Amino acid sequence: MKRKQVKNSKIYAKTQAVKARISEYAELPYDVLLNVPKITITGDIQVAVENHQGIIEYTQNRIRINTIIGVVAIDGEEMNIKNILAEEIIVLGSISRVEVVK
Amino acid sequence: MNMVRIFNFLYGYYVVTMQGRKYEKVLNLMHVNGVYVWDIKYHQDGTIVMKIMRKHIDQFEKLCTRFGVAYKIKSEKGMPVFINRLFRRKGFVIGAFIFISGLFVLSNMVLxxxxxxxxxxxxxxxxxxxxxxxxxxxxxxxxxxxxxxxxxxxxxxxxxxxxxxxxxxxxxxxxxxxKTNPQDIYDYNEPADIVAKCDGTIRQITVAVGTPVVEAGQQVTAGQMLIEGRELIKIAGRESDIYRRAEGKVMASIVCEIDNIPIFMYEPNETCTLEEEKTLKISSFSYKLKKISKIEEKFEYRINEKPFKILDFVLPISIETRQLYDRADAVEKSESKIAGDVIEYIRQNDFINPNAVIEDIMIEQTGQYEDTGIYSVVLTVIDNIGEVVVK
Structure with a gap:
């Protein structure tokens, strides 16, 4: 079982590497082909996370969002979630730190 | 995003709170199942307040129940709520409908x-x-x-x-x-005389052109010459007469008789109390606001109509006040009062020239019809009796 998982992760890594190359050569955005999150920070008031995989934690001072590359942790004060859409989460508040935890 | 908000408002939404350990899971599942939530706020007491569409509330409730998250619907907002609330207030809806209909009707009228x-x-x-x-x-x-x-x-x-x-x-x-009538053009060289149009006694005669043939105090009959167009002039020391168009004014006292003048014979006495009958008039419709009983036993004294105004704008709505008094309180009008009423009647009905001066009046009652007296009048008026007759 464990061997199968390792094999799958290797295939996945290879696929991602191929996709990354195609993106590079075709000059396509990485987030479209690789499905990696696109994090847009507007000043210190808004963070938009595209291609997310759901919320892991939500408190007033910390929001953790799951993505394919790991967990995006947003720290700040009085943080609200403006929208949860299929592709995007918009976080509003006084943002102090955005971190990708692998 | 404003469009989304407008749609949310049109479809209606709930403001809900949830509290529990697994609310993140509920949020994730909601977004996986296509339940749209927005404006998610975390409160100090550990509750999460958010907005959710009306149609998704059942799914939300199921998810909360499944994961042991306590939830509460805080309020209901949006257009459907507004409409529901509006239709619950029937008086307001009827009032608004009447107001709008009234406005529509009035705006289609000539006011x-x-x-x-x-x-x-x-x-x-x-x-x-x-x-x-x-x-x-x-x-x-x-x-x-x-x-x-x-x-x-x-x-x-x-x-x-x-x-x-x-x-x-x-x-x-x-x-x-x-209509502008063409101005009368007279040929002043055309011979014409002034004659009396009715019988009378001359009081004053003023001549502009011509020679007077009558004098003040003289009695004249209809058709009698008053001013002759012939004039005597001197040309180079020799007298000669020429005939021109006579001009002048002949004031005479005329006696005229007018029969069958109907005058109401009664008036209220000083101590009587007047009763008022009020009628609301809207265009051609009328509605009696205050009725008086036994109206057949009363006499009418005065009618007064007061229109409604908004600034200078007169509305087609008015209140007519009819003052009445009891027959028992009626007294016969004095002679001077009847004379005044007779003169008013004569003037209103153009029996005499509006410029004529009434010198003397003799009134005699010749009959009576119910409460109205029938009078005959002999009037002496001073008026111009001259009439131009072309020769």
Whole structure:
């Protein structure tokens, strides 16, 4: 079982590497082909996370969002979630730190 | 995003709170199942407040129940809520409907008649004439046959040659053109005399052209010459007479008799109390606000109509007050009062020239019909009796 998982992760890594190359050569955005999150920070008031995989934690001072590359942790004060859409989460508040935890 | 908000408002939404350990899971599952939530806020007490569409509330409740998250619907907002609330207030809806209908009806009516300039006829008289022609305040604009009104008006008022009615909103503007008769052109060299048009006694004679043939104090009969157009002039020391158009004024006292003048014989005494009957008039409809019992035992004293006004704008709504008094309180009018009423009647009905001066009046009652006396009058008036007759 464990061997199968390792094999799958290797295939996945290879696929991602191929996709990354195609993106590079075709000059396509990485987030479209690789499905990696696109994090847009507007000043210190808004963070938009595209291609997310759901919320892991939500408190007033910390929001953790799951993505394919790991967990995006947003720290700040009085943080609200403006929208949860299929592709995007918009976080509003006084943002102090955005971190990708692998 | 504003469009999304507008749609949310139109479809309606709930403001809900949830509290529990697994609310993140509920949030994730909601977004996986296509339940749209927005404005998610975390409160100090550990509750999460958010907005959710009306149609998704069942799914939300199921998810919360499944994961042991306590939830509460805080409030309901949006257009459907507003409409529901509105229809629960029946009085308000009916009132609003009546108000809008009233506004619609009033805006389709002519509520004001405007005359841009002064015409030979007074505005009040014009309004009466227009009413007779089929156009008055309070009529629906579309119900008026403007061509027929113009035709009727011009037929009954030959002093006007052209008429136009333009409606702008609730105001109707009436344009009229007075008929201008060509000025009388006299040939002053054409011989003409002034003769008496009726019998009378000369009081004063003023001659501009011609020779007077009568003098003050003289009695004249109809057709008798008063001023002759012949004049005696001196040309180069020789006297000769020429015939011209006589000009002058002959004031004479005329005696005229007028029969069958109906005058109401009674008036209220000083101690009587007047009762008022009030009628609300809206255009051509009327409704009695205050009725008086045993009206057949009462006499009418005065009628007063008071229209409603908004600033200078007169509405087609008025209150008519009719003052009445008991027959028991009625006293016969004095002779002077009857004389005053008779003179008013004579003047109103154009029995005498409006410029004529009444010198003497003799009144005699010749009959009576119910409460109205029938009078005969012998009047002595001073008036111009001269009439130009071309030879």
């Amino acid at each position: 004001r008649i405007e005359y841009p300039t002064e015409y030979s006829m007074r505005k009040e008289e014009l309004t009466v004439q227009l009413k007779e022609a089929g156009f008055s305040v309070g009529m629906f604009k579309k119900a008026v046959d403007y061509e027929q009104v113009k035709k009727n008006f011009l037929v009954s008022n030959p002093n006007y040659t052209y008429m136009n009615i333009t409606t702008n909103g609730i105001t109707a503007k009436i344009d009229l053109y007075d």
